[in-house]
Amino acid sequence: xxxxxxxxxxxxxxxxxxxxxxxxxxxxxxxxxxxxxxxxxxxxxxxxxxxxxxxxxxxxxxxxxxxxxxxxxxxxxxxxxxxxxxxxxxxxxxxxxxxxxxxxxxxxxxxxxxxxxxxxxxxxxxxxxxxxxxxxxxxxxxxxxxxxxxxxxxxxxxxxxxxxxxxxxxxxxxxxxxxxxxxxxxxxxxxxxxxxxxxxxxxxxx
Amino acid sequence: xxxxxxxxxxxxxxxxxxxxxxxxxxxxxxxxxxxxxxxxxxxxxxxxxxxxxxxxxxxxxxxxxxxxxxxxxxxxxxxxxxxxxxxxxxxxxxxxxxxxxxxxxxxxxxxxxxxxxxxxxxxxxxxxxxxxxxxxxxxxxxxxxxxxxxxxxxxxxxxxxxxxxxxxxxxxxxxxxxxxxxxxxxxxxxxxx
Numbered sequence: 001x002x003x004x005x006x007x008x009x010x011x012x013x014x015x016x017x018x019x020x021x022x023x024x025x026x027x028x029x030x031x032x033x034x035x036x037x038x039x040x041x042x043x044x045x046x047x048x049x050x051x052x053x054x055x056x057x058x059x060x061x062x063x064x065x066x067x068x069x070x071x072x073x074x075x076x077x078x079x080x081x082x083x084x085x086x087x088x089x090x091x092x093x094x095x096x097x098x099x100x101x102x103x104x105x106x107x108x109x110x111x112x113x114x115x116x117x118x119x120x121x122x123x124x125x126x127x128x129x130x131x132x133x134x135x136x137x138x139x140x141x142x143x144x145x146x147x148x149x150x151x152x153x154x155x156x157x158x159x160x161x162x163x164x165x166x167x168x169x170x171x172x173x174x175x176x177x178x179x180x181x182x183x184x185x186x187x188x189x190x191x192x193x194x195x196x197x198x199x200x201x202x203x204x205x206x
Numbered sequence: 207x208x209x210x211x212x213x214x215x216x217x218x219x220x221x222x223x224x225x226x227x228x229x230x231x232x233x234x235x236x237x238x239x240x241x242x243x244x245x246x247x248x249x250x251x252x253x254x255x256x257x258x259x260x261x262x263x264x265x266x267x268x269x270x271x272x273x274x275x276x277x278x279x280x281x282x283x284x285x286x287x288x289x290x291x292x293x294x295x296x297x298x299x300x301x302x303x304x305x306x307x308x309x310x311x312x313x314x315x316x317x318x319x320x321x322x323x324x325x326x327x328x329x330x331x332x333x334x335x336x337x338x339x340x341x342x343x344x345x346x347x348x349x350x351x352x353x354x355x356x357x358x359x360x361x362x363x364x365x366x367x368x369x370x371x372x373x374x375x376x377x378x379x380x381x382x383x384x385x386x387x388x389x390x391x392x393x394x395x396x397x398x399x
Contacts, residue, residue: 050351128314130345171381178317 008079009048012041018052018078023107025070028063032056033101033115035086036123037135042104042114045138055086055115057098063109086115087123091172092163094119094156117145118153126167128175133182140188147189216260218242223264226252229389232271234379235263247392249281250288257289257297265296266368270376272304273315274386276326283331298332302353303369305330309346311373318380 008014015038022032033056034042037049058064075082087093094100097116104112114120121139124132139145154176158169183189221237225245228236230252246252256268272282279301286297305328308315316322330341336356339348354366379385 050347128317129310130312131310131347133313134345174317175314178313182313 009050010038010041010052010080011048012044014048014078014080015041015052018074018080018082019107019110019112021074021078022067022070023110025074026063026066026109028058028060028066029109029111030056030058030063030067031098031111031113033086033098033113034104035115036120037131039114039117039120040135040138043142043144045142045144046135050081051085052080052082053085054082055088055098056084087119088163090123090166091126092157092160093122094153097153116153118150119157121145121150122154122157122172122176125176125179126172128179133179136179137183137186137188140183147183219255219259220261220264222246223252223255223259223267227267227271229392230271230275231384231386231388232267232274233382233385234270234375235267247395249278250284253278253282253285253297254288257285257293257300266300266372268297268300269304269307269369269372272301272328273308273376274319274380276308276328279326279328279331286332298335299353299357299365301328302332302336302338303350304328305341306346306350306353307369307373307376309341310350311377312345314377315380318377319386 010018019032032054035053035055036051037046038052038054040046041049056064056067058067071082074080088097093116097119098113101113101116104114106112117139121136124136140147158173180189184191217238218241221239221241222243222245224235224237225241226247227233229245229247246255253268253271256264256271259265268282272278282297282301282304286294286301289297308328312327316325333340333349336353338352338356341349343349350369351366354364354369357363357365
């Protein structure tokens with residue numbers, strides 16, 4: 001098959017198969033952070049994704065080299081599209097975003113995390129495709145992410161002078177404001193009249 | 207080296223169509239020289255000539271024209287009805303791609319163009335002819351994905367990459383001053399019907 005776009009969609013089962021196969025293929029410890037739609041698929045909130053996007057980290061160069069060697073084979077074998085892509089490729093992320101990412105489970109030496117949720121939300125707001133916006137609603141509705149944490153992350157990111165590789169801060173602010181309006185209209189965040197800042201409706205999520 | 211007459215004709219057509227697009231506020235391409243000859247101003251004529259243009263950037267500009275002015279959708283359908291063969295097939299695909307991309311990026315487009323997100327949606331068309339999923343599925347993405355896969359099978363190029371990079375270009379450009387603003391002449395024509 002010549003085109004990634006016509007690879008099969010990755011549903012939860014296919015994602016699971018990929019992670020298991022990866023765990024069996026590498027020997028060195030590796031931290032794999034799922035990003036974007038693959039997080040929603042893993043949470044069972046979305047049926048499938050076109051790409052399994054990830055960020056990988058290892059303590060030594062061996063782990064990443066092994067991943068690089070194994071991925072083409074696994075992609076072909078399992079007919080999935082797996083791409084290295086994280087929020088930091090497009091805009092700044094808060095300090096310690098990876099450290100604050102949620103650990104999910106391990107497959108042999110591969111520890112799987114969900115990339116820092118507030119950063120995922122910010123990158124979705126920055127891109128603002130219709131499906132991104134729907135994903136944000138879903139993550140809030142399901143209590144996966146706390147809106148106050150998103151605002152705190154944005155305050156830190158907004159102050160960053162570097163890392164704006166794809167979007168400018170003012171563009172993101174404009175899109176984020178539109179998103180806040182949409183979330184308020186959906187009753188997913190409320191406006192705190194004292195601070196005029198958006199708070200999660202019905203108190204913070206877990 | 208002197209240009210052949212075919213190249214000269216293509217260059218002249220580029221200038222005229224790029225100028226016509228600029229007058230519709232579609233500004234990602236520009237004429238190389240002041241166009242000689244009539245610049246098409248009626249939308250059906252423009253869309254017809256875009257479909258027949260030899261330069262792929264002019265052909266694809268029909269997508270950006272529709273995304274910028276979705277009200278031109280009936281004119282696009284009229285133009286397609288006057289085409290035949292591969293030109294018609296490709297024009298239908300570009301129409302569908304515009305419909306799908308508009309649904310995938312509706313909020314972002316409306317923010318950039320300063321228009322309400324409830325603005326006219328490009329009406330679905332040709333989906334049954336090409337046996338594509340409905341535009342409501344996954345905000346148009348399912349349609350675009352199926353369209354691109356079918357197009358790659360039929361014509362051999364990576365249509366998905368083509369559409370997504372065209373959309374990247376569009377999203378980067380529409381925030382710029384003047385995008386989507388029709389020229390005074392077109393506004394006058396619209397007023398007088």
